[in-house]
Amino acid sequence: MNEFSSQLPSILDQIIASIPVFKPELVIIVAFIGTILATLFFDTIWKHSSLAVAFLGIIASIMVTIPQIDNPTSGFFGMLIIDNFAVYARVIIQLALLVVLFLIQQYFKNKTFGKNLGDIYTILLAAGLGLNLLTVTTNWLLAFIAIETVSISSYILVGYFSETKRQAEAAMKYVLFGSVCAAIMLYGLSLLYGFTGNLDFASQAHIQGLISAPPVMISIALLFMFVGIGFKLGFVPFHMWTPDVYEGAPTPITSFLSTVPKIGAIVLLSRIFQAWVSTSFYFSELTLLFIVVVAIVTMLVGNLIALRQTDVKRMMAYSSIGHTGFLLMAVISTQTKDPQILLFYLAVYTLMNIAVFAFIQTLEEKIGSTTIADYAGLGKTYPILFTIFTFVGISLIGLPPTAGFIGKLLVFSATFDLYQTTQDIPFLLLLIVGALTSVISLFYYFRIPLYAFLRKGDETQNPPIPLTLTYGIGIIFGFLVLLFGIFPDLLLQVFN
Amino acid sequence: MITLTHFLVVSACIFCIGLYAVLAKRNAILILVGIELMINAAILNFVAFGRYDKINYGGQVFALFAIVLAAAAVAVGLAIILSVYRHYKTINPDNITDLRD
Numbered sequence: 001m002n003e004f005s006s007q008l009p010s011i012l013d014q015i016i017a018s019i020p021v022f023k024p025e026l027v028i029i030v031a032f033i034g035t036i037l038a039t040l041f042f043d044t045i046w047k048h049s050s051l052a053v054a055f056l057g058i059i060a061s062i063m064v065t066i067p068q069i070d071n072p073t074s075g076f077f078g079m080l081i082i083d084n085f086a087v088y089a090r091v092i093i094q095l096a097l098l099v100v101l102f103l104i105q106q107y108f109k110n111k112t113f114g115k116n117l118g119d120i121y122t123i124l125l126a127a128g129l130g131l132n133l134l135t136v137t138t139n140w141l142l143a144f145i146a147i148e149t150v151s152i153s154s155y156i157l158v159g160y161f162s163e164t165k166r167q168a169e170a171a172m173k174y175v176l177f178g179s180v181c182a183a184i185m186l187y188g189l190s191l192l193y194g195f196t197g198n199l200d201f202a203s204q205a206h207i208q209g210l211i212s213a214p215p216v217m218i219s220i221a222l223l224f225m226f227v228g229i230g231f232k233l234g235f236v237p238f239h240m241w242t243p244d245v246y247e248g249a250p251t252p253i254t255s256f257l258s259t260v261p262k263i264g265a266i267v268l269l270s271r272i273f274q275a276w277v278s279t280s281f282y283f284s285e286l287t288l289l290f291i292v293v294v295a296i297v298t299m300l301v302g303n304l305i306a307l308r309q310t311d312v313k314r315m316m317a318y319s320s321i322g323h324t325g326f327l328l329m330a331v332i333s334t335q336t337k338d339p340q341i342l343l344f345y346l347a348v349y350t351l352m353n354i355a356v357f358a359f360i361q362t363l364e365e366k367i368g369s370t371t372i373a374d375y376a377g378l379g380k381t382y383p384i385l386f387t388i389f390t391f392v393g394i395s396l397i398g399l400p401p402t403a404g405f406i407g408k409l410l411v412f413s414a415t416f417d418l419y420q421t422t423q424d425i426p427f428l429l430l431l432i433v434g435a436l437t438s439v440i441s442l443f444y445y446f447r448i449p450l451y452a453f454l455r456k457g458d459e460t461q462n463p464p465i466p467l468t469l470t471y472g473i474g475i476i477f478g479f480l481v482l483l484f485g486i487f488p489d490l491l492l493q494v495f496n
Numbered sequence: 497m498i499t500l501t502h503f504l505v506v507s508a509c510i511f512c513i514g515l516y517a518v519l520a521k522r523n524a525i526l527i528l529v530g531i532e533l534m535i536n537a538a539i540l541n542f543v544a545f546g547r548y549d550k551i552n553y554g555g556q557v558f559a560l561f562a563i564v565l566a567a568a569a570v571a572v573g574l575a576i577i578l579s580v581y582r583h584y585k586t587i588n589p590d591n592i593t594d595l596r597d
Contacts, residue, residue, distance in 0.1 A: 141558050148565040152572055159576040165583045169592050172580045175573045176527050176589070180518050182569065183534035186562055187511055190541035190555075194504075197545070199554045244595040305597070 018075030021082055024065040024090060025132050031057020032125045039118030050118030051105055054125055055098065061132075062094050078200060079139045085339045088495055089135040089267045089346070096260045096350050097128045099473055103252035103354075106470045107361060108161075120160060124256070127153035134264035138202040138271055140189050146268075147185075147232055150261055151178045157256065158249045170248020177241040178231060185228025191221035202275035210276075210283045218283050226290060229272075232265040235328065236298040239321050243309075246317035251364055254313055255357030258320045259350045262327065270331045270342060277335055291328055292426045296433045298325030303437040306444045312360055313370050315444055316353070319396065322437060323349055326411065329430050333414035341414055343495045345407040348395075348484060351477050352404060355392045358474035359385060366465055372447055377457020379449065382465055386452040388478035393445035395481045398438050403484035403491075408438065503544035511537035524577045524587040528570055535566045 019026070034053040042049035065087055072083045101121060108117050130149030137143050155178065159171030193199060195217070196209025210218060230238040246254045273291065277284045302322030309315040327349070330342045362385065364370055367378070379386045395402035398409075412431060419427040465471055484491050510533055517530025539559045546555020581587050 141554070141561060144558075145561055145565065148569065152565075152568055155569075155572045155576065159572075159579065162576070162579045162583075166594050168576070168580045168583045169594055171576045172524065172589075172592065173595070175569075175576050176524065176531075179528070179531045179569050179573060180534070182565075183514070183531050183538065186535055186538040187541070189558075190507075190538040190545065193542060193555060193558065194545040197549050197554075199552075199558070243597070248595055309597075 014077065018080070021068075021073055021075035021080055024061045024068075025129055027061040027064055028057060028125055028129045028132065031060070032122060032129065035118060035122040035125060039116055039122065043116065043118050048105075050121050051101065054101055054121040057125060058094050058098050058101070058128065061128075062091060065090050065094070078203075079142050080136050081138055082136060085267065085270075085343070086136045088343050089263055090132050092343070092347050092350060093131050093135070093260055093263050094128065096263070096354065097124060097256075099354055100124065100252060100256045100260070102469055103255060103358060103361060103473065104250075106468060107250060107252045107365075110365075115160065120157065123153050123156045123160070127157070127256075127260070131260060131264035135267040137268075138200055138275065140192070140199045140201060143268055144182075144186065144189060144228075146264070147228060148182060150232065150264065151182060154178075154257060154261065157253045158245060161250060166248045167250070170245045174241055174245045177238075181227050181231035181238060184224050185231075188221045188224025188227070191217065192225060195221070201272055207276070207279065211279065211281045213283075215282050219286060222283065222286055222290070226294075229265055229269055230294070232261055233269065233324050233327075234262075234321055235294050235324050236301050236321070237294075239298070239301070239324075242321055243314045243317040246320075247311055247314045247370075251313065251357055251361040251370070254316075255354050255361075258316065258357070259353045262320075262324065263346050263350065266327050266331060266342070266346065269328075270334070270339060273331055273335060288332075289426070291332060292430060295325045295328035295332065296429060298322070298328065299433050299437040300325075303440045303444075307440070309444070310372055311370055312372050312375075312448070315372070315447075316356060316360070319441065319444070320353065322441060323396075325437075326408070326434060329415060329434055330411045332427075332430065333411055333418055335418075338496075340492065340495045341407075341410045344488070344492055345411060347491060348403040348407045348481070351480055351484075352392055352395050355474050355477035355481065356389070356396070358470050358477065359389045359392075362465060362468065362471045362474060365468075365470070366462060372451055375448060375451045375457075376455040377452070378462070379452035381462050385465065385471070385474075386449065388475055389452075390446075390449040392478050392481055393448060395485065397442050397445050399442075401482070401485045403481045403488065406485055406488040408434075500544055500547075503540060507537040507540040507544070510534075510540065521589050524580070524589055525574075527589070528573050528577070531573075532566065532570060535562060539563065 031054060034057060035050045038050040038053045068082050068087050069084060074081050104120055127150050130146045133142055133146035155175045158174050162168040162171050195213040196206045198205040200206055227238060234242045246258060277288050299322055302318050302325060306315050306318035309318060330345050334342045360370060367374055395404035398404045415427055415431055514530040514533030514537060518527050539562050542555040542559045546553060549555055577587055584592055
């Protein structure tokens, strides 16, 4: 105890010195408390006050994050690692949150609830805080807290407006499956801590401990740990919740779940990957093999099951599982290089998915359905919407001249380079499966224009769509997909 | 003399009981109980291992945070199960299957 009290001043000094590093998250915490107060006291005076506080909070957080570029630091005894990767990932996350904020506002605009809409912005900010933390850490403790913060916020986002049976069911499946995965991950982490006596997975002591631990126990611990990350990413053995939750949740919440949490989780996974696969010991080979196998299976399962879906939200859920496999491939191929390619693919994926869900939401408000068959004949009524929708679909497949094509091209060429230097068959398999599943995905994305333009619908004339904010977001993101497809350097140079 | 092995065996048993409760899937509340058992097995591990980490007390700190997070997750879980009960009048997961392929 005496030893500790003599160290106390220096520990306190270091904590105080680390606070500036933590500023973006502190801003979000302040905005979180601000939205609670605004919901309680000011929403009766001006109903958009909680939205305004959340909006300003995220903008302020972005403003504080951007100056951290090219200034790598660490804080809180190495718990926070700020590098360019973390800064760009956090900016993408916060920009996506900003858009989701307005999608939520638009979706619930015309509905009346007994519940306060302001609370949902509060929860969204809490999820944003967890995601920010996920991108800046190499410490298991902080990573676990961040994953749980995101998970608990997501459960509430899905379950908060559970007015129908399906929404309640989706929330229950999500919370039970998620908690089980988190508990298994925690047990795996406790074993890893036991082998190494250290919680920082990039540290020398941790890697040394993993090298000397018995292989059977290491396999169990690593597989348990990947259960938790697999749940957040939705890769294959742990993807069962994805379609149910995506279908059951309100559409703007689905657009949040399908994009933003994946960015945080993939950044964490890529940090683990970079720290671990460089050695030639058992645990490195196991990690590499596990991720390669999971990537292949995820791409196959996601794209094949998507073929027979009739609900467009469910189809997008399987499509996002397929894209997760592709993201894993991007993680593998960027193991030695800059994370530039991974960031580009993440940014483009976020753009495409939010655009698609903005269109789904616009159509849902108009025709009250998310079934693909109900889009029959609507192409004549809403030509602009379905043209851009089809175009974003082309980008999701990965055909030129779209940003999705550039993203896939970069990942494929990086993986091919990796194959040429190592001559490992698994990398070749990854390439083949990646190309094959891109072809498969063509069939289900093209069902939307097929129904919209070529099938005859009922002859009732639907009124034209007014230019709402949701529709506008979809159109703008569609054009951004085209812009980054023709001039990819605009985005690539930012990440350079 | 109680050694580290004793703690590990007990925690492994608790973890398996929890996993069984989850996989048997009789009742949503029982699944939550199983989750709680699994988390507590992990916490027991952390505290037992933490005895050998006298510098940072990483295991003890992790145990404290895990307890808080488990409580938060279970609170949300119970609220959601309550809303499911209002719609379905049952909380047996096998009877709640509106969403499926």
